Amino acid sequence: MITLRDVSKTYHRKKISTEALKKINLQIEKGDIFGVIGYSGAGKSTLVRLVNYLERPTSGEITVDGKHLAELNPHNLREIKKEIGMIFQQFNLLESKTIFQNVAMPLILAKTNKQVIQERVTELLAFVGLADKAASYPSELSGGQKQRVGIARALASKPKILLCDEATSALDPQTTQSILDLLKKVNEEYGITILLITHEMAVIQQICNKVAVMEEGNIIEKGSVVSVFGKPKHPTTKGFVQTVVKNELPFSIKTKLKKNQQQKLYRLDMIGDHTMESIFYYLFHTFQLQVTVVFTNMTEIQDSVLAVWYIQVEGEERNKQQAWSFLVENQVNVEEITI
Amino acid sequence: MITLRDVSKTYHRKKISTEALKKINLQIEKGDIFGVIGYSGAGKSTLVRLVNYLERPTSGEITVDGKHLAELNPHNLREIKKEIGMIFQQFNLLESKTIFQNVAMPLILAKTNKQVIQERVTELLAFVGLADKAASYPSELSGGQKQRVGIARALASKPKILLCDEATSALDPQTTQSILDLLKKVNEEYGITILLITHEMAVIQQICNKVAVMEEGNIIEKGSVVSVFGKPKHPTTKGFVQTVVKNELPFSIKTKLKKNQQQKLYRLDMIGDHTMESIFYYLFHTFQLQVTVVFTNMTEIQDSVLAVWYIQVEGEERNKQQAWSFLVENQVNVEEITI
Amino acid sequence: MFDTSITFGQFIQAIIDTLYMVGMSLLVGTIIGLILGILIVVTRPSGVVEMKWIYGILNPIINIVRSVPFIILLVAIIPFTRGIVGTSIGTTAAIVPLIIFISPFIARLVENSLLEVNPGIIEAAEAMGATPFQVIWYFVLPEAFGSLILSLTTATISLIGATAMAGTVGGGGVGDLAIVYGYQRFDTFAMVSTVIILITFVQVIQSIGNALARLIRRN
Amino acid sequence: MFDTSITFGQFIQAIIDTLYMVGMSLLVGTIIGLILGILIVVTRPSGVVEMKWIYGILNPIINIVRSVPFIILLVAIIPFTRGIVGTSIGTTAAIVPLIIFISPFIARLVENSLLEVNPGIIEAAEAMGATPFQVIWYFVLPEAFGSLILSLTTATISLIGATAMAGTVGGGGVGDLAIVYGYQRFDTFAMVSTVIILITFVQVIQSIGNALARLIRRN
Amino acid sequence: GDKEASDEKKDIIIGFGVGTYEEQFRNGILPLLEEQGYNVEIKVFSQNMQVNPAMAEGAIEASVFQSTAYMEGINDELGIDMVRLNYVPGAPQSLRSVNHEALDEVKDGSTVALPNDPVNQERAVRILEDLGWVKVAKDAGTTDFNINSVSAGDYDISFEILDPAQILASLEDVDYGVVNGNYIANSGQKISDGLAVEDTPMEHRIIVSVLAEDQDTEWAKDLKAAYESVAFEDYILSEGKFDGFILPEAWESN
Numbered sequence A, B: 001m002i003t004l005r006d007v008s009k010t011y012h013r014k015k016i017s018t019e020a021l022k023k024i025n026l027q028i029e030k031g032d033i034f035g036v037i038g039y040s041g042a043g044k045s046t047l048v049r050l051v052n053y054l055e056r057p058t059s060g061e062i063t064v065d066g067k068h069l070a071e072l073n074p075h076n077l078r079e080i081k082k083e084i085g086m087i088f089q090q091f092n093l094l095e096s097k098t099i100f101q102n103v104a105m106p107l108i109l110a111k112t113n114k115q116v117i118q119e120r121v122t123e124l125l126a127f128v129g130l131a132d133k134a135a136s137y138p139s140e141l142s143g144g145q146k147q148r149v150g151i152a153r154a155l156a157s158k159p160k161i162l163l164c165d166e167a168t169s170a171l172d173p174q175t176t177q178s179i180l181d182l183l184k185k186v187n188e189e190y191g192i193t194i195l196l197i198t199h200e201m202a203v204i205q206q207i208c209n210k211v212a213v214m215e216e217g218n219i220i221e222k223g224s225v226v227s228v229f230g231k232p233k234h235p236t237t238k239g240f241v242q243t244v245v246k247n248e249l250p251f252s253i254k255t256k257l258k259k260n261q262q263q264k265l266y267r268l269d270m271i272g273d274h275t276m277e278s279i280f281y282y283l284f285h286t287f288q289l290q291v292t293v294v295f296t297n298m299t300e301i302q303d304s305v306l307a308v309w310y311i312q313v314e315g316e317e318r319n320k321q322q323a324w325s326f327l328v329e330n331q332v333n334v335e336e337i338t339i
Numbered sequence C, D: 001m002f003d004t005s006i007t008f009g010q011f012i013q014a015i016i017d018t019l020y021m022v023g024m025s026l027l028v029g030t031i032i033g034l035i036l037g038i039l040i041v042v043t044r045p046s047g048v049v050e051m052k053w054i055y056g057i058l059n060p061i062i063n064i065v066r067s068v069p070f071i072i073l074l075v076a077i078i079p080f081t082r083g084i085v086g087t088s089i090g091t092t093a094a095i096v097p098l099i100i101f102i103s104p105f106i107a108r109l110v111e112n113s114l115l116e117v118n119p120g121i122i123e124a125a126e127a128m129g130a131t132p133f134q135v136i137w138y139f140v141l142p143e144a145f146g147s148l149i150l151s152l153t154t155a156t157i158s159l160i161g162a163t164a165m166a167g168t169v170g171g172g173g174v175g176d177l178a179i180v181y182g183y184q185r186f187d188t189f190a191m192v193s194t195v196i197i198l199i200t201f202v203q204v205i206q207s208i209g210n211a212l213a214r215l216i217r218r219n
Numbered sequence E: 001g002d003k004e005a006s007d008e009k010k011d012i013i014i015g016f017g018v019g020t021y022e023e024q025f026r027n028g029i030l031p032l033l034e035e036q037g038y039n040v041e042i043k044v045f046s047q048n049m050q051v052n053p054a055m056a057e058g059a060i061e062a063s064v065f066q067s068t069a070y071m072e073g074i075n076d077e078l079g080i081d082m083v084r085l086n087y088v089p090g091a092p093q094s095l096r097s098v099n100h101e102a103l104d105e106v107k108d109g110s111t112v113a114l115p116n117d118p119v120n121q122e123r124a125v126r127i128l129e130d131l132g133w134v135k136v137a138k139d140a141g142t143t144d145f146n147i148n149s150v151s152a153g154d155y156d157i158s159f160e161i162l163d164p165a166q167i168l169a170s171l172e173d174v175d176y177g178v179v180n181g182n183y184i185a186n187s188g189q190k191i192s193d194g195l196a197v198e199d200t201p202m203e204h205r206i207i208v209s210v211l212a213e214d215q216d217t218e219w220a221k222d223l224k225a226a227y228e229s230v231a232f233e234d235y236i237l238s239e240g241k242f243d244g245f246i247l248p249e250a251w252e253s254n
């Protein structure tokens, strides 16, 4: 649906030049909910702005729906843009129009019949919880309310592609959840492709099937969400993954353990159904080990669960070895940890 | 330091009136890092805007540093405002000035010596990771970079009170972390009082000592962070707490359990050091029970750890009863769960 | 004081003439000025539809017309005026030079107002696939409306000033009465009363403009 | 074509006179216009220092001065002009009415430019405890600078138009040359050449204004 | 002015309105005065209205633009005492048309363009009065002459009141128009080609005016002498554009 080939973007002003994107390659398939995450200033917004050609790439090639954007005439470019909804990081609402009119704008541009506009906008405003604000102006809304207007506006014309630049950054978790559910719903029902920029790993965890991690204008890691979350390779990615998969020992526990460092500490990682099984039963009964759970965490990602256990074990060395082999056979990763 | 007594704020336009705040009472002590959380549109921004009198309350009384704001003349009001730094939700940067000049603004207003300005601003920009953007203009920055400029600007004049309206909403977790560390540092070193508005419970978890939860213009719950996170009373608060303390069964696990509903499910809640002990050892050995851990989570909050366990238990009924009593004696809350 | 040679009928006629000249030239001038202003904003380098040659032609033309003192303009375009309204003298004939005078002026004020519109709004419009016309019509003009109204108010008042010169070609009007009677014939009553009428005009127009603009800016 | 009665010396003198009149009256007029414009923006209802009586006085005064046709203004303020510059005729004397003409005009343009500044910026200033003067000086004026420059450009060009009337009081200048020779004596060469000089002036001023504004808006 | 000082005066400022008088002066008089050591500054006012106030405040010493009648009206109006020094070659007004060949094509409803300033307007109306086309009220003034004091004579004429400089350019749009002589001169046409030429009464002839107190100063006498000199007469007669001008009677003694 969207392909970027060797796309670079450099901003110039006087002698200062900023390389916002460096030879980016990306492939987004129809129906994907593709997440892009990265530090502030990594180039995420620049990336989406290139996809609907609000900004022209310095070099490289962008294809949307099989069409090379650079080769389109203005008219065809506009036709493509009509199929792409965009939620802006800074909202970009019309201050002079009511909330209703703001959301109706894409429909008005498409010369939709008044009746249909009325229905569609009312439905969307109800969806984003702003039915009572229809007659208000943007300056009378809270930050999060403005963002929701932006979301409703982007969805108004039932686009084929939705670009979300930090679409939920100003929203509380509950509202975020309802918006993400809505996005997931339109994705499933209408097959909308979504390119979703965010700095919140939780958002990606909840609705994306694929993810790319950006750093300083490069894509440093990409793949399916389960694989990236389960086995992050790059340190930056690990950092992001940890914000939702809290699989590191908390600071307070570490301090306590440091004081009392006799016992060895093991970390057990497992994905999916294993967590359901009573593996500890085996450790106790079959291998006669006394296990102390120091810290544990389970995180649900895309219908499977990642689990991590930090344990201390007392028992015979031979039994421990047998236990570890048993665990490894059962796809549990065992690692000795030094603090 | 800051007291709000029966403060209400109603916005009027034509026939529409919006009650943004309804008889709010709040007390913020010197040195507090006071978090305010709530849904989008709950009235959080309105609340901070009242504290530095950008907006006048419809009724009620606001005291800052012992002074009734309503009774101050414009000159004294300005003097108070100089002691209050504010980070705006919409940044409000001067488009016509460079980043350096933006951050320097409060110092220029205070007629600070040029040399001092140069040093202080350079230091702050380095702190927020924007040293290389000093000569750029706001329109050349990414969303998160703008927000960091706003943060640096608010800190420039070393205020006594800092009002942060969603100060990290556009930032990635790592940058957020570094900003929060900075806030905690100024709080500890200079005793700055911080009123922090956020919709991210994680932010409150990390640096606040007190928290208030708002809903539709009311404060529905307030208290120390540990107590509110440990025992949230109001459903809304519970919702927020759950966003960081992931103590509910994930959806995918629930579905699996539903298919196979023979066994009873128990939820064990504990705070603090208990998690360090090997309570499972007792369940296995002393009470001869076979335990399957269905889901578990531990969360660090303000130097203690909250833990929750969802377990299924096989064994003799009599042993179970004994085990439960043993657990309750040890401050572990046991509850049978139906899905 | 009340020793004047102007008749009541002359007063009424002058008011009607002024309203007619201002009304017509404002109407046409606003249309032309808006179009020109929009064109130079839109076609400028980095505008919505960058077209250097249009900008390169319009920009100096506007300057050239603005450079010519009104009285010279009046004379210079006599053949043109005659071609359009059939005569070079009288109230209707005065409207032609007034339009040519006010249009580029309005164009400059419009330019300034439109350039102040938040670029983010234009981006939003472009992202929706709006045509350049739609960008202007649905996004830029509404956002600039408050400022445009004040600009038009300013232009209207300058226009009233310019109608005073309309007497040169027999256009009549209150300003001409002020010049011909008050100024040239030292008729103090005529001078004061015509100026009061002009002040009333201006005050009313400014109040309407301010009220509209305030309504739109809602502040 | 080159059959003219204007001497080269007259041309040079006229250019000097125009530069002098425009320069001086622009300088003083900009200062007064800025102050007036700032005052009516700041003191208006819901302004930074709401003071209804100042607004209530200044707003109509600006309108009244703007209502008076320039030629009437010239005569009406003769005693005032004489009080200030010692004479009511000549180039220097022409500057006084030019200032009175252009100041309220600039005030209106300034008003419009300042009202377009994002209210969030003013809020940020107030939150820093800025005094009203600081709010204007450090926040509002810099933010409105691009627009102010274009407004001043527009005003300067209107001013050049007005200097053409300066001949009325023996002010001289290029515009007056155009009227006295071109208009009154049908001296086509004088007319064309003076208008070309005026166009050059206007084009230069507009280019400078545009370049400055573009630099400031950076777009 | 201080009489003693002005006797010695060599620097003088002379004000002109728009018209040919400044040109006459620059080419015909100025050289003569400069020979005598005078340093003369020429000040041109695009609005005749402003010349006398300038004289009143002492900004100019002499003026060449007005008629005796107008000067006397202004003396009352401004409370000053100006006098006539001498007559200058003046251009009479003429009734002209491009749409009609002759005067007798006039009929009820014919339009006639008149100058908008009071002095020229009165002179123009007098031409029509002489032709019998209109009647003028007895009490019609000079400096405040008003079109309301004109009523229908043989014909019911409708007037177009225009800026004097406009009338020549607008002849196409009216039946007839009264044009000031200087505009005819400057346009290269002949005054005598007019359908009717004003027989300018003495009170409407253009004069050099000075303040009464300056009348007997040396510079005033020299100025008057220059205007009445043979050299100036020769210059005027040699220039085709002054054809049809009414010449000063003083020249008859040259």
Ligand SMILES: Nc1ncnc2c1ncn2[C@@H]1O[C@H](COP(=O)(O)OP(=O)(O)OP(=O)(O)O)[C@@H](O)[C@H]1O
Binding pocket: A011, A012, A018, A019, A020, A038, A039, A040, A041, A042, A043, A044, A045, A046, A047, A089, A199, B139, B140, B141, B142, B143, B144, B145, B170
């Ligand atoms: N118009 C511009 N001129 C110059 N530099 C720019 C411009 N726009 C963006 N940049 C720079 O390009 C880099 C990438 O910016 P971008 O907005 O894509 O970041 P981002 O990943 O969206 O960050 P955030 O999460 O903070 O929104 C930043 O360093 C930014 O300063």
Ligand SMILES: Nc1ncnc2c1ncn2[C@@H]1O[C@H](COP(=O)(O)OP(=O)(O)OP(=O)(O)O)[C@@H](O)[C@H]1O
Binding pocket: A139, A140, A141, A142, A143, A144, A145, A170, B011, B012, B018, B019, B020, B038, B039, B040, B041, B042, B043, B044, B045, B046, B047, B089, B199
């Ligand atoms: N100027 C105004 N006029 C009318 N209503 C307003 C105005 N400002 C805010 N409101 C309303 O008051 C309520 C509270 O707004 P506020 O900005 O305080 O919310 P918030 O808690 O900060 O929300 P968010 O998290 O989305 O920023 C909202 O319903 C909003 O629409």
Ligand SMILES: [Mg+2]
Binding pocket: A044, A045, A046, A089, A165, B142, B143, B144
């Ligand atoms: Mg961004």
Ligand SMILES: [Mg+2]
Binding pocket: A142, A143, A144, B044, B045, B046, B089, B165
């Ligand atoms: Mg808010």
